Amino acid sequence: MKPETAAFAPIPHDLTLPLPVPREILLVLLIVSFMAHLLFVNMMVGGSFLTWIFEFIGVRKKSKAWDSLAHLICQTITVNKSLAVVLGVAPLLVINVAYTIHFYSANALTGFAWILIVPCVIVAFLLTYAQKYFWDPLENRKGLHLVIGGGASLLFLFIPLIFLTNINLMLFPERWAAVRGFFSALLLPNVVPRYIHFLLASFAATGLFLVWKTRRGEFVEVESFPEFSRDRLIRRFYKITFHATLVQLGAGVLVFFTLPTHGVTLKVAGTIFTGVLFVFLLIYLLKKEVESSPEEIGKRWGKITTIFTVVVLFMVSGRHLYREESTRWHREAMAAKTAEFIKQSEVARVAFEKSGGGLLNDPMELGKVTYKSTCSACHQAAGQGLPGAFPPLAGSEWVNDADPGKVIRIVLNGVQGPITVKGTVYQGVMPSHKDLLDDRKVAAILTYIRSSWGNQGGAVKPEEVAKIRAEVSSRASAWTEAELGHPSK
Amino acid sequence: MDFPIFHLDGMGNRMLIAVIAILHVLINHGLAVGAMPLIAFLEWRGIKTGDRRWDDLAYRFLFFCFIITTTVGALTGVGIWLSASLVNPYSIGSLIRIFFWGWFLEWIIFVTEVVLILVYFLTWKKWIGEQKEKHNRFGWALGIFSWITMALIVAILAFMMNTGDWKNKPSLWVAFFNPLYLPQLSFRTPLALVTAGLLGMFLTYFMIRNDRDFRNQALQLFSKWVIFFIPPLVLGAWWYWSSVPRAMTGHLATALTTMGFTEWHEHLIKGSMVGILVIAGISLLSLWKPNRVPRFAVLLPFVITLVLLGYFERIREFIRKPYVIPGYMYSNTYRLEDYPLLQKEGVLAHSTYSVVKNSKEITGANQVQAGRDVFMLTCTRCHTSNGMNGVTAKFEKMLGKGEWDREVVANYVENMHGSRTFMPPFPGNADELKALAAYLSQLRQNPEKSLGSQNEGIYGVPSKDFNLTLNPQ
Structure with missing residues (x-):
């Protein structure tokens, strides 16, 4: 044979x-x-x-x-x-x-x-x-x-x-x-x-x-x-x-x-x-x-x-x-x-580099892309969260707080449950993103989520992130709700 | 990974490697690297003092180490190769190609080490009198070669975890400048010496049965040996421990942020402190009141050392994530540079061993089967379905025990690497992602075991050909 x-x-x-x-x-x-x-x-x-x-x-x-x-x-x-x-x-x-x-x-x-x-x-x-x-x-x-x-x-x-x-x-x-x-x-x-x-x-x-x-x-x-x-x-x-x-x-x-x-x-x-x-x-x-x-x-x-x-x-x-x-x-x-x-791999790679090589300069665009890759796994595509597991961002009192300081802190160091969002208590843990995202990206993500899905929080500047990053530079652990203080609407 | 897929769905594939590897490291460190200089030292003491009992003790100690290292030690060493290449042929195959001469050199030193231990052990009773000092020199040489074997292996391990610079600088020398190399070596060396001393303390009860006076002398000597190496052990452990995060942020930028790692890192320092205190305590007690130490008490620090070693090796492996070869191959064994192709055409289209051959063939009817194939190809190197590190448990933790929404599962898999940075990005295309989500969400209701090629044979044999015979004519 x-x-x-x-x-x-x-x-x-x-x-x-x-x-x-x-x-x-x-x-x-x-x-x-x-x-x-x-x-x-x-x-x-x-x-x-x-x-x-x-x-x-x-x-x-x-x-x-x-x-x-x-x-x-x-x-x-x-x-x-x-x-x-x-x-x-x-x-x-x-x-x-x-x-x-x-x-x-x-x-x-x-x-x-x-x-x-x-x-x-x-x-x-x-x-x-x-x-x-x-x-x-x-x-x-x-x-x-x-x-x-x-x-x-x-x-x-x-x-x-x-x-x-x-x-x-x-x-x-x-x-x-x-x-x-x-x-x-x-x-x-x-x-x-x-x-x-x-x-x-x-x-x-x-x-x-x-x-x-x-x-x-x-x-x-x-x-x-x-x-x-x-x-x-x-x-x-x-x-x-x-x-x-x-x-x-x-x-x-x-x-x-x-x-x-x-x-x-x-x-x-x-x-x-x-x-x-x-x-x-x-x-x-x-x-x-x-x-x-x-x-x-x-x-x-x-x-x-x-x-x-x-x-x-x-x-x-x-x-x-x-x-x-x-x-x-x-x-x-x-x-x-x-x-x-x-x-085939080479051809696909070249095509990919050509199409995706453009720099994302617009903060909303950058925020949208980075949100999808960094946040949406838990908070979901439209910021609706997941009942019982991940709190929503849409309509969240934390996200819509006039002062973005709390959410900047949360993104940088993470947060440890229990935390109350829209009247529901969530027990999970959010990891720190300090080393993962630079100031520009943190600002872009926050700008994006604070202006999407009906949110009215407004834009966040990279300088604001940099300032808080410097303040909390020595902190390693995640925040708790008690430390941050629940935002009063 | 284009191989028939070996998969252990219960204990998980990584556990197989881990069990073999940790056993090997323990024997290598304690019974070879640490014990050989200790035994040569005991023999030397016998020569200096003229007391035959030290020589007998050294011989008995060597006998034990000889038997264990040439059986369990040697075979677990080979076993690391066998298990790693069963579980992850693509990465081990690539690593051998990259580090071929490094391994070859390692092998030559390993052969020398084995020949030396054979000579040292088998000539003990023959090279006496004038030849005794020459014999003792063989012992020291053996100690040095055991240490070089370890130093080289650590270099290769460190090199493998380097920034992925091996493509530009394929010289093994780069390994010795890895930020983790020296800290690792200065941790492992005293650890090996301390472990050997602890082992000596334990074995003393069996090696010296009747001569209580000499037994106490030996216990005290081993205690001194252990105590002598505790300060360098503390320093080495501290250096290694504090350079791990730096090395990680250095080239992965992210792993530090994971909860799991922070937790390990904390446990490790606490565990190390407790371990070292217990070791020091028991050694001091043996030094002052050798009669008072219950023989199994010295096993305790030994067990602690084992656990610590396991922890350190675990961290070392963790540092690599999400890669198996940094900058070249993810831990799912897909190469970074193939991602654009695979994410467009799908992993099924480029895999020989799958039932569904192409994501274009996925229909409603075979969606779960396609998902199973994708799971086998892209997840099983680290995860099982319901066993160790099982995906079901992971999703249960996030999504609860109820029914899982397929879209939520798909969305998670698609984006998890953004925040779970130890996870590689999903390599398949959109249809495969949906299929995987369909498979995963039905796993909850239908907890099937996913079987590997060792049980089921290769995947993707067209069903009409399923009754193949072994010897067609």
């Missing part, structure tokens, strides 16, 4: 501010910072699962060795998670700028799930700390300890799904109209395969990470257990990466063929399949490593990790190109609409 022909494909207009840096730079920043973030997320998620699995094996086998290994891996999760969070801010910032409309729209459509990320991650992290620091205190209550770790792992299982759903949803504006919250967005094609892809990658990356840790001698504590001599440990971790990568081959095919086809161009396919060639090389090297002798094992770590990084780079780039291609039609349509909007 061509996305343009979808039953309802919203084409909103984009922000009108220019990008702060050329888009290409943003996209490079996005890929680089996202890869760094993803690496730590993978190791965090993989570490959490492996910790739980190994601890569980330890309980089942009543093996101190497995328990100690699990404990060591557990120590790494909290460091990785801190780096995952802090490194995640940059890609978040960049994707906000590079794909503003798409990203934000997807967030809004899955709003509840999206904001749930915050409490979910907090709880997951607290559970991870509990898992780490209660390892020894809960030594004899393994069931409870496994529940804590399991809770963290389950949350780590759920949270990436929210992110994946959103960055998938953002690619397909032609389907936004059918989405009703997170769970329906989950049903879009490609979400589940991609999620499996991500989980496998987490195991693969964590395997390599743990080989690195072992080779650095950081697991020396468990190496005294015969089943965890250094070479066996390394082999075990390599096998995790090896098997995860093998399964990944199948999962990768699934991911690729569930992609909506309109974004799959030759460039996208070419990038991904070049990556696949490196996967074969990776599998070959891993197999050799797993089969090598205890003395030799671990020596190809650098090479393997390099190839692994190359694979990730190709896959992330392929994914990125797909993102660009699949949203291209929409971004172009949006850009056209935005340009059109900017033009």
Whole structure:
């Protein structure tokens, strides 16, 4: 299906501010910072699962060795998670700028799930700390300890799904109209395969990470257990990466063929399949490593990790190109609409400035205009007020007072009810307009209301306002009727 | 705002951001900016006196701060982004574009801070003996970086509220000359240090369980720390408090005149005085009679600090009104420069997500629906229908519980910004104003909940296409 022909494909207009840096730079920043973030997320998620699995094996086998290994891996999760969070801010910032409309729209459509990320991650992290620091205190209550770790792992299982759903949803504006919250967005094609892809990658990356840790001698504590001599440990971790990568081959095919086809161009396919060639090389090297002798094992770590990084780079780039291609039609349509909007806005603005630019010199005209914008919301268009809420100005003894001093004071500082107007008591509060209106405007408004709607109060001069303004300059609060004195007719 | 509209009609959208942000500020100030120098000081004291107990205390204190800052602290920080961009994508999107490098710099300092706290905490038990002094220097460095993070954020916040001059002078340096910048910083810094001291007093009961003699010593030390920073706190608070109105009259000319603000401003000074007196009282009591202080008494000033902080942040946000980006965008997310177009052609004509697409389509039959669309587009970033800051309650206060005259409602909406200067002018055209008034006045009799895109999906899907499937072939 061509996305343009979808039953309802919203084409909103984009922000009108220019990008702060050329888009290409943003996209490079996005890929680089996202890869760094993803690496730590993978190791965090993989570490959490492996910790739980190994601890569980330890309980089942009543093996101190497995328990100690699990404990060591557990120590790494909290460091990785801190780096995952802090490194995640940059890609978040960049994707906000590079794909503003798409990203934000997807967030809004899955709003509840999206904001749930915050409490979910907090709880997951607290559970991870509990898992780490209660390892020894809960030594004899393994069931409870496994529940804590399991809770963290389950949350780590759920949270990436929210992110994946959103960055998938953002690619397909032609389907936004059918989405009703997170769970329906989950049903879009490609979400589940991609999620499996991500989980496998987490195991693969964590395997390599743990080989690195072992080779650095950081697991020396468990190496005294015969089943965890250094070479066996390394082999075990390599096998995790090896098997995860093998399964990944199948999962990768699934991911690729569930992609909506309109974004799959030759460039996208070419990038991904070049990556696949490196996967074969990776599998070959891993197999050799797993089969090598205890003395030799671990020596190809650098090479393997390099190839692994190359694979990730190709896959992330392929994914990125797909993102660009699949949203291209929409971004172009949006850009056209935005340009059109900017033009229309400009035309309207110029016309407005031409028509409304005339200075209001006549006090009655100025008073009328300023009255409408400043006073009429409460006192109404014809000064009739609103029964029970706002006192009338038409026929008011305050407005018609021969001395305008009281109304000038009221306009400048406001007035606090109760106040009696035309025999009715009003309880409201009128705000101060001291800083809002200059002398000329206060005079114009008062001139207007004192000569309209049957009122006979007469004109007020700006000098009169200035004089009273100077007198009350230090006053901050509103007047009361007692202070002003009710005008006697 | 041309996005699917996320809307929380009960608690209100702003409350979501506020809860997350205040929690973050409290943790940032108390447990990072204030606590890191205090912990480095405790560690240093351990080195100087040779008394291991100070070192243990410092480590336990750091443990607490480490756990909280790297979980709740870090995630509420990200949460400010997530919630603000859910609620107000147009303004946050624009702000990121304007302040891109400012945020980027902030991020780099933030990364450094996180790496430093990881190093400081995880090497505590490893870098001992000769390396202890080096370790202590990391603590001080961490304190400095936490402070720089705050100083930079405050600058960005201050800059965002500046006169709207960012278009001409897009350098972040302008932020440091904002009239509110230094007052804010000199308020927040001692506040953070005092909060950390209070937290220390409270945690002492948990950190030192058996050694009563040392517990009293620690309580007294924390009290001295708090008392030492009270004078700068008073000065900073006073400076900030008295520069707020000036800053407001400086660029908004009006906000001072609003009753709400005057009230806050008064509450704030009274609240601050009471708060600081309570803090000083409890600290002095702990200093003289450490045995006599009930442990939960020290929570009281802590709660007061929290409330005060909330108040200050509220005012800071209020200063911006009626803008979200001064001189550029109103708090309803419409740009000032688009007003002539929108007030002529209407907001519906330029919005993708509305049921009624154009004010020309408004007939008697769909007037309320059009009004609902206009309400969602122009009011819901700050208001709900019946919940927090609800429009129904606002109008009830003015017009009573009876039926509301549509014309009165329309007249109010059209002109309210003249005297309620914190409100932006209504961006739509005359037909939309009527429709909005029709919707608002029927809300009284028909208190429906307005739902956002997270519940209902996007608006404005033509009804014949309503049965869209997710995966059409």
